[in-house]
Amino acid sequence: MPLNELASTRRTAGLNSVMRKLRANEISKVFISKETDAHLAAEILEEASKQGVPVEWAETSLQLGRACAVTRRTSAAALLKK
Numbered sequence: 001m002p003l004n005e006l007a008s009t010r011r012t013a014g015l016n017s018v019m020r021k022l023r024a025n026e027i028s029k030v031f032i033s034k035e036t037d038a039h040l041a042a043e044i045l046e047e048a049s050k051q052g053v054p055v056e057w058a059e060t061s062l063q064l065g066r067a068c069a070v071t072r073r074t075s076a077a078a079l080l081k082k
Contacts, residue, residue: 003031003056003058003063003064003067004067005029005079006031006064006067006068006069006077006079007067007069008079010079010080010081010082011068011077011078011079011080012027012077012078012080013064013065013068013070013074013076013077013078014074014075014076014077015036015040015044015075015076018030018044018076018077018078019043019044019047021078021080022044022047022048022051022053022078023047025051025081026080026081027048027051027053027078027079027080027081028053028078028079028080028081028082029053029054029055029056029078029079030044030048030053030054030055030056030076030077030078031055031056031057031058031064031067031076031077031078032044032045032055032056032057032058032064032075032076033057033058033059033060033061033063033064033073033074033075033076034057034058034059034060035060035061035073035075036061036075036076037075040075040076041075041076044076060073061073061074061075064076064077
């Protein structure tokens with residue numbers, strides 16, 4: 001899982017932010033932690049599927065947060081379209 005892609009400045013982190021950007025069709029790729037609540041992950045997966053956005057999984061939310069250069073855990077992150 002190449003989380004190094006999240007080192008980009010064109011990213012967003014957090015479930016609400018990812019969903020908002022997904023609905024606005026501003027995301028090119030989504031990352032979800034395997035620790036994310038199944039119901040919340042399903043919402044993101046459904047929206048990503050509708051738009052044909054690829055999804056990758058991170059083992060832990062701490063790992064995903066660190067990949068985004070934030071000090072907290074994050075359940076979801078995404079790369080923004082250019």
